[in-house]
Amino acid sequence: MTQPQTSPGTGRPFSGAVFVATSLDGYIARPDGRIDWLISAAEEAGDTGYEQFIAGIDSVVMGRKTYEQARTFDSWPHEGRRVAVLSTRLPVGIDQRISVHRTIFELVEALTAFGAARVYVDGGQVIQTFLAEGLIQELTVTTVPLLLGRGLPLFGQLPHDVTLMHRQTRVLGAGLVQSSYTTSESS
Amino acid sequence: MTQPQTSPGTGRPFSGAVFVATSLDGYIARPDGRIDWLISAAEEAGDTGYEQFIAGIDSVVMGRKTYEQARTFDSWPHEGRRVAVLSTRLPVGIDQRISVHRTIFELVEALTAFGAARVYVDGGQVIQTFLAEGLIQELTVTTVPLLLGRGLPLFGQLPHDVTLMHRQTRVLGAGLVQSSYTTSESS
Numbered sequence: 554m555t556q557p558q559t560s561p562g563t564g565r566p567f568s569g570a571v572f573v574a575t576s577l578d579g580y581i582a583r584p585d586g587r588i589d590w591l592i593s594a595a596e597e598a599g600d601t602g603y604e605q606f607i608a609g610i611d612s613v614v615m616g617r618k619t620y621e622q623a624r625t626f627d628s629w630p631h632e633g634r635r636v637a638v639l640s641t642r643l644p645v646g647i648d649q650r651i652s653v654h655r656t657i658f659e660l661v662e663a664l665t666a667f668g669a670a671r672v673y674v675d676g677g678q679v680i681q682t683f684l685a686e687g688l689i690q691e692l693t694v695t696t697v698p699l700l701l702g703r704g705l706p707l708f709g710q711l712p713h714d715v716t717l718m719h720r721q722t723r724v725l726g727a728g729l730v731q732s733s734y735t736t737s738e739s740s
Numbered sequence: 741m742t743q744p745q746t747s748p749g750t751g752r753p754f755s756g757a758v759f760v761a762t763s764l765d766g767y768i769a770r771p772d773g774r775i776d777w778l779i780s781a782a783e784e785a786g787d788t789g790y791e792q793f794i795a796g797i798d799s800v801v802m803g804r805k806t807y808e809q810a811r812t813f814d815s816w817p818h819e820g821r822r823v824a825v826l827s828t829r830l831p832v833g834i835d836q837r838i839s840v841h842r843t844i845f846e847l848v849e850a851l852t853a854f855g856a857a858r859v860y861v862d863g864g865q866v867i868q869t870f871l872a873e874g875l876i877q878e879l880t881v882t883t884v885p886l887l888l889g890r891g892l893p894l895f896g897q898l899p900h901d902v903t904l905m906h907r908q909t910r911v912l913g914a915g916l917v918q919s920s921y922t923t924s925e926s927s
Contacts, residue, residue, distance in 0.1 A: 577881070577904065577921070578895035579766040590901065684887065694764070698906045698921055700871065702898025708765035711889025714777065717764065719885045719915025728906025730919050734764070734885055 567669040569614075569683050570691040572606045573707060574729075577696055580704030581677050586618070594697045597727035601695060610634060612669040614660065614683070617643050619676035620651065635667055639679055657682055681709035691735055692717065698728040754856040756801075756870050757878040759793045760894060761916075764883055767891030768864050773805070781884045784914035788882060797821060799856040801847065801870070804830050806863035807838065822854055826866055844869055868896035878922050879904065885915040 574591050575581055582588050595601065613631050615623070617640035623630055629650060636651040639660050645653045654660035664672060674683045683689050694707070717734035724730055761778050762768055769775050782788065800818050802810070804827035810817055816837060823838045826847050832840045841847035851859060861870045870876050881894070904921035911917055 696919070698904040700895060700898055700902040700904065702896075702901065708887060709889075711887055714889065715887040717885040717887065717915070719911065719917065722909060722911050722917050724906065724909050728904070728921075730906065730909050730917070732883070732917050734915075
């Protein structure tokens with residue numbers, strides 16, 4: 554039937570995985586980036602499955618905003634994993650723990666050269682870019698029972714429908730609903 | 741604590757209920773209103789609970805677009821229920837089966853005068869207006885495993901956070917995930 558989607562310039566893509574929380578109306582943060590509503594919900598959620606998810610990840614892709622947030626944490630959250638940052642602005646040598654890439658093409662080539670197998674794609678804009686390019690194979694969305702009314706959206710425009718296969722749904726603490734999907738290409 | 745929210749001009753609101761399907765990226769229809777993706781998913785969904793939901797409804801609120809779609813159906817879908825249409829354009833006497841209201845204030849007054857108890861709020865714009873006014877007490881959202889990338893959004897801007905209580909989640913056929921919420925005021 555259809556050809557499996559491949560990364561630019563390679564015959565075999567890595568597997569891109571999203572693990573993200575959103576309000577019921579589809580925002581990952583308030584307009585100014587605050588996630589106060591998520592932090593308070595996560596405290597009551599119990600085991601969200603993040604530890605199990607991240608244990609299977611060898612590489613992480615993020616945008617500049619997510620990187621700048623991550624570097625403020627008490628400890629670097631991705632010790633032992635390759636971290637590739639997609640940014641047109643960030644100086645290339647800014648941080649030994651990351652590689653900086655100017656375009657998604659360059660980033661995908663680098664991930665492939667690294668031998669990346671399972672890539673965590675983090676941050677709204679990078680998730681949207683990877684989805685539009687067909688580079689996401691797994692999508693776990695945890696929905697917080699809250700309407701924010703405005704904010705930074707999880708999803709963006711796409712050039713075409715993306716059909717998903719539902720894999721699992723479970724209800725966490727605080728009424729969080731976590732659903733996992735794969736893209737049809739990987740089913 | 742806080743005052744229960746009341747309808748404009750009344751001491752006791754009816755209960756507003758939403759029962760709606762959306763793509764995972766939050767659209768209720770394609771940009772031109774088509775719901776082909778939903779119809780094909782619904783055919784495989786099995787019992788969506790709609791019949792049970794609608795059996796408990798005495799009144800329906802919709803916008804002009806939803807009304808104009810409903811009148812094209814082979815049979816009028818709301819026989820035996822009051823139907824109030826919110827529209828600035830629709831002629832008031834256009835259809836004996838409906839009442840037409842120019843403003844949400846007038847519509848809420850009429851519903852209250854009718855003695856409406858449990859009101860089905862249908863259609864994107866009307867849902868958004870009722871949510872912003874605090875007139876929704878129950879929200880059942882069925883998520884289709886699909887990203888449309890563009891379309892008519894289920895949710896819109898809100899003047900403040902709306903906290904929800906998660907009530908139930910179940911997985912239907914074709915990977916549809918149905919979650920029910922109540923607004924905290926009604927918990």
